[in-house]
Amino acid sequence: METTGPAPIPFNKPFIAGRELYHISQAVLSGHLAGNGIFTRKCQEFLETTYGCGKALMTSSCTGALEMAAILCDLEPGDEVILPSYTFVSTANAFHLRGAKLVFADITPDTLNLDPTGVEERLGPATKAVCVVHYAGVACEMDAFTALCAKRGLRLVEDAAHAIGATYKGKALGSFGALSAFSFHETKNFISGEGGALAVNDPALVERAEIIWEKGTNRSQFFRGITDKYTWVDIGSSFLPSELVTAFLYAQFEQADEITRRRLACWKHYQTGLAPLEKAGDLRLPVIPAYSGHNAHMFYLLLENGDARDALMAFLRQRNIMAVFHYIPLHSSPMGLAMGYRAGMFPVTESCSARILRLPMFYDLKTEEQDRVVGAIREFFGKA
Numbered sequence: 001m002e003t004t005g006p007a008p009i010p011f012n013k014p015f016i017a018g019r020e021l022y023h024i025s026q027a028v029l030s031g032h033l034a035g036n037g038i039f040t041r042k043c044q045e046f047l048e049t050t051y052g053c054g055k056a057l058m059t060s061s062c063t064g065a066l067e068m069a070a071i072l073c074d075l076e077p078g079d080e081v082i083l084p085s086y087t088f089v090s091t092a093n094a095f096h097l098r099g100a101k102l103v104f105a106d107i108t109p110d111t112l113n114l115d116p117t118g119v120e121e122r123l124g125p126a127t128k129a130v131c132v133v134h135y136a137g138v139a140c141e142m143d144a145f146t147a148l149c150a151k152r153g154l155r156l157v158e159d160a161a162h163a164i165g166a167t168y169k170g171k172a173l174g175s176f177g178a179l180s181a182f183s184f185h186e187t188k189n190f191i192s193g194e195g196g197a198l199a200v201n202d203p204a205l206v207e208r209a210e211i212i213w214e215k216g217t218n219r220s221q222f223f224r225g226i227t228d229k230y231t232w233v234d235i236g237s238s239f240l241p242s243e244l245v246t247a248f249l250y251a252q253f254e255q256a257d258e259i260t261r262r263r264l265a266c267w268k269h270y271q272t273g274l275a276p277l278e279k280a281g282d283l284r285l286p287v288i289p290a291y292s293g294h295n296a297h298m299f300y301l302l303l304e305n306g307d308a309r310d311a312l313m314a315f316l317r318q319r320n321i322m323a324v325f326h327y328i329p330l331h332s333s334p335m336g337l338a339m340g341y342r343a344g345m346f347p348v349t350e351s352c353s354a355r356i357l358r359l360p361m362f363y364d365l366k367t368e369e370q371d372r373v374v375g376a377i378r379e380f381f382g383k384a
Helices: 022-028 037-049 062-072 089-096 115-120 142-152 203-213 219-223 245-256 255-279 308-320 334-338 346-353 367-380
Strands: 055-059 081-083 099-104 127-132 155-159 181-182 196-200 300-302 356-358
Touching: 022 037, 037 055, 037 245, 055 062, 055 203, 062 089, 062 155, 062 181, 062 196, 062 203, 081 089, 081 115, 089 099, 089 127, 099 115, 115 142, 142 155, 142 308, 142 367, 196 203, 203 219, 245 255, 255 367, 308 346, 308 356, 308 367, 346 356
Parallel strands: 081 099, 081 127, 127 155, 155 181
Antiparallel strands: 055 196, 181 196, 300 356
């Protein structure tokens, strides 16, 4: 007789939190489905008023937002940008596409964020910008980075893909850098399938940012009545999302507090259930510094070594629990090796990458599902 196992627990599951489908219908009925309609503007206003962004521009992805940021940094061949190797490829691609030299730096072993000391050691006469990544929605040490960039006259860019709603000393992440990029990919806290936003916090960059955003034209100025026609005035691309995307996203913004509350409750439940294993030395849980108000973007474990990580991941999958890892360090990727990097250059990055395991984390995750995950991990360590 055929038997079935427990229902699968996915790593991530897209969700509807409120009026997503209603807003989509309203976008259709409005007769405007291309970008920069009413829902685009509503989303931008939400980001500006809720998180203190100087000027928000919705994009079709966080990748697009980062590419806009790289253009606005006025990079030329030979200019250097310092960034972590432990990040998604979009962080690096954005600057590489502008001809910049990528200068990778190591991360700290506690937060897995860029190490300010390591960044300072990597500075050189060609350094033009520093791009920090707020890993897992936990803030980088922004006092150190803002002071360093101000002292050297460098652009500070925040890759805040994980960090919507998170804070550093009470101030929203994404509001520190001259330019900051957010993600609304379906794996993020607030989702629209694909989607992103660029926060332009330096007023001197707003006008050009709008031009780049509008395919290199001064269309935004035309619609504000500043010019009597619009035309091609700079480089740019098609960065705008459709109104279907922003309509869905705006419904998520309407439920932002509830979404964050539920994610924080899930995060805390994992922390409480797995704390005895950390105390016993079986694994390490995420570290949240006192300066960081995190947003429960992810919950991860650090195992003793790569073999233990892979064994636990396989053990969970046998029990229909999907846990995953990331990132392959960019400096040890084929592209990184072609740039002259080699294994062993950034030991903390390589160690954490080999040992990390991310647990299921999403809005609809049930307490009993989390208990299954915790129970399976305890069983793996012989402490069920």
